[in-house]
Amino acid sequence: xxxKFLTLIAAASxxxxxxxxxxxxxxxTGSGAAAPTTDSxxxxxxxxxxxxxxxxxxxxxxxxxxxxxxxxTDKSDLTADSREVLEKVAVWMNSYPVATVTVEGHADERxxxxxxxxxxxRRANSVSDYLAALGVNPNRxxxxxxxxxxxxxxxxxxxxxxxxxxxxxxxx
Amino acid sequence: xxxxxxxSTRLFALLAIISTITAVTMAQVQPARAQLxxxxxxxxxxxxxxxxxxxxxxxxxxxxxxxxxxxxxxADLERSGLFRPIDKGAFIQDPAALRNVPRFGDWRVIxxxxxxxxxxxxxxxxxxxxxxxxWDVFGEGQLTAFAYTVPPSIWRRVAHxxxxxVYKRLTGEEGYFDSRIVYIAESGPQxxxxxxxxxxxxxxxxxxxxxxxxxxxxxPRFSPSLQEITYLAxxxxxxxxxxxxxxxxQQEVLGDFPGMTFxxxxxxDGNTVVMSLAQQGNTEIYTMDLRTRQVTRLTRHPAIDTSxxxxxxxxxxxxxxxxxxxxxxxxxxxxxSGVQRISFNKGRYATPVWSPRGDLIAFTRMSGGTFYxxxxxxxxxxxxxxxxxxxxxxxxxxxxxxxxxxYRQMPADARGKQVTKLFTIDLTGxxxxxxxxPIDGSDPAWSPLIQ
Numbered sequence: 001x002x003x004k005f006l007t008l009i010a011a012a013s014x015x016x017x018x019x020x021x022x023x024x025x026x027x028x029t030g031s032g033a034a035a036p037t038t039d040s041x042x043x044x045x046x047x048x049x050x051x052x053x054x055x056x057x058x059x060x061x062x063x064x065x066x067x068x069x070x071x072x073t074d075k076s077d078l079t080a081d082s083r084e085v086l087e088k089v090a091v092w093m094n095s096y097p098v099a100t101v102t103v104e105g106h107a108d109e110r111x112x113x114x115x116x117x118x119x120x121x122r123r124a125n126s127v128s129d130y131l132a133a134l135g136v137n138p139n140r141x142x143x144x145x146x147x148x149x150x151x152x153x154x155x156x157x158x159x160x161x162x163x164x165x166x167x168x169x170x171x172x
Numbered sequence: 173x174x175x176x177x178x179x180s181t182r183l184f185a186l187l188a189i190i191s192t193i194t195a196v197t198m199a200q201v202q203p204a205r206a207q208l209x210x211x212x213x214x215x216x217x218x219x220x221x222x223x224x225x226x227x228x229x230x231x232x233x234x235x236x237x238x239x240x241x242x243x244x245x246x247a248d249l250e251r252s253g254l255f256r257p258i259d260k261g262a263f264i265q266d267p268a269a270l271r272n273v274p275r276f277g278d279w280r281v282i283x284x285x286x287x288x289x290x291x292x293x294x295x296x297x298x299x300x301x302x303x304x305x306x307w308d309v310f311g312e313g314q315l316t317a318f319a320y321t322v323p324p325s326i327w328r329r330v331a332h333x334x335x336x337x338v339y340k341r342l343t344g345e346e347g348y349f350d351s352r353i354v355y356i357a358e359s360g361p362q363x364x365x366x367x368x369x370x371x372x373x374x375x376x377x378x379x380x381x382x383x384x385x386x387x388x389x390x391x392p393r394f395s396p397s398l399q400e401i402t403y404l405a406x407x408x409x410x411x412x413x414x415x416x417x418x419x420x421x422q423q424e425v426l427g428d429f430p431g432m433t434f435x436x437x438x439x440x441d442g443n444t445v446v447m448s449l450a451q452q453g454n455t456e457i458y459t460m461d462l463r464t465r466q467v468t469r470l471t472r473h474p475a476i477d478t479s480x481x482x483x484x485x486x487x488x489x490x491x492x493x494x495x496x497x498x499x500x501x502x503x504x505x506x507x508x509s510g511v512q513r514i515s516f517n518k519g520r521y522a523t524p525v526w527s528p529r530g531d532l533i534a535f536t537r538m539s540g541g542t543f544y545x546x547x548x549x550x551x552x553x554x555x556x557x558x559x560x561x562x563x564x565x566x567x568x569x570x571x572x573x574x575x576x577x578x579y580r581q582m583p584a585d586a587r588g589k590q591v592t593k594l595f596t597i598d599l600t601g602x603x604x605x606x607x608x609x610p611i612d613g614s615d616p617a618w619s620p621l622i623q
Contacts (some may be wrong), residue, residue, distance in 0.1 A: 074498070078488075109581070112499075112522035112523050112536050113537075113566065115478060115522050117411070118448065119452070148391070154587060155586045156583035
């Protein structure tokens with residue numbers, strides 16, 4: 001619990017920085033090859049002119065921001081790398097206020113089934129809490145745990161396990 | 173109602189109809205005086221040589237049943253590791269002659285210590301009458317005898333009940349052969365594993381899938397009445413505890429909780445389900461009274477508290493918690509008071525299950541990259557490891573508290589090919605056997621003895 005409070009404080013201070021300059025942070029993350037947002041809102045038929053994923057979609061998030069963060073063995077606290085990704089996710093979500101996200105918590109196969117379900121739930125909430133602290137409306141965030149049931153990377157080795165201990169953002 | 177479709181509903185309808193059980197007496201033979209006993213408390217014991225004769229049948233049809241019944245009995249006894257059925261090719265006395273009384277000399281010659289004989293008769297009313305007798309070959313006496321009159325379709329159950337009688341008479345312990353196992357049948361690669369609820373007799377026969385695999389299902393457990401199973405299912409990607417009635421096929425969500433419910437287990441009287449509820453990153457243990465639907469919270473701690481299991485007297489609950497920094501086993505009173513840690517050795521401990529005898533708690537232990545199935549006394553003393561491997565998990569007790577089932581998962585290859593199998597092992601750590609299933613299996617849960 002203590003850890004959680006610390007991350008909340010850290011998140012709150014970051015929030016200040018982000019909120020002060022929404023324009024630049026928006027262009028900084030949602031950029032790339034995406035067409036101007038006016039195109040999509042106008043329902044343009046010139047789709048051939050648009051390259052890259054449609055803004056606000058799962059693919060757009062995955063390509064431009066990233067759709068997951070990773071955890072250490074049996075841990076649910078966020079690493080510095082994870083926080084960096086989540087800060088971008090928060091900005092992205094505030095740029096596309098219609099999007100709602102389910103945060104999936106996953107564990108590697110090196111634990112028991114029921115404990116890993118609880119661990120996955122803890123991880124999903126750790127991610128979700130941080131996003132909320134960064135200013136994402138909690139009503140737009142859901143969590144679900146899959147424990148060790150849905151590995152992303154195949155095989156039974158350290159590399160696979162490291163990538164399977166994860167939180168994943170799924171646009172609903 | 174959820175989407176999971178049952179492939180079979182009337183599972184136990186037939187199972188409650190052993191209509192006649194008669195003790196058979198034989199005046200012409202003295203009860204055995206010699207002490208023919210199998211001591212099952214000593215770790216590895218030399219299996220007792222036993223002859224299981226084909227049961228006598230007057231017609232070819234009855235002979236076939238008599239043969240099949242004997243095969244099932246012999247297979248049960250063999251799998252227990254305590255008996256060594258003698259090859260029938262060595263038998264001298266045939267079933268017809270044996271029907272009257274054994275020529276004990278014929279059985280001594282082939283070194284049978286015990287002999288099982290019997291008969292199968294299809295009655296005019298369509299029912300099957302199976303009679304069996306257990307003999308002490310060297311003591312030249314009858315040890316026990318029973319007759320059963322049943323619908324012919326449940327002949328396998330009769331064979332298991334006879335095997336239980338033999339086991340009990342020769343070991344002094346209750347048998348466990350007339351029981352079933354519910355488990356998760358698995359297929360497909362690691363990342364697209366299809367999981368289905370399935371049920372079978374403890375020897376793998378009468379196998380049936382209960383769900384069609386459209387929803388992820390995990391951790392089924394039997395109610396003591398055997399009429400219900402509680403398990404975890406993801407319906408529309410929402411994980412919740414469900415109840416399945418095996419007679420009606422009805423499935424229902426257990427309660428209306430704001431978070432994920434999981435790790436369910438029935439109380440010994442079947443009236444309560446104890447389970448975990450995870451909410452906002454915190455997992456606690458709750459009970460639900462199935463009659464009043466009243467919910468009671470047992471744990472209050474920011475740690476993960478899960479995998480609860482009642483003691484057979486319902487007074488205590490053993491569970492898994494990381495409140496001390498890593499996963500360990502704890503025992504508390506049934507009202508949540510008096511929490512005490514019981515596991516103290518190296519590594520992480522999980523999935524505690526209280527033996528139906530009350531004397532031991534089985535668990536999964538993880539240490540140094542290896543998984544173990546072990547047992548300890550409820551006060552944490554007398555810890556022993558029974559099985560180990562890359563991943564072994566989820567012990568469940570046979571109804572007599574002498575045998576455990578669990579599952580083994582082998583390391584997956586780079587293409588995600590996964591193998592998981594069910595096993596049984598003695599409490600003494602000997603006699604590990606695979607339980608043959610049509611496809612892969614995990615999360616076994618052994619039923620109580622069928623009543």
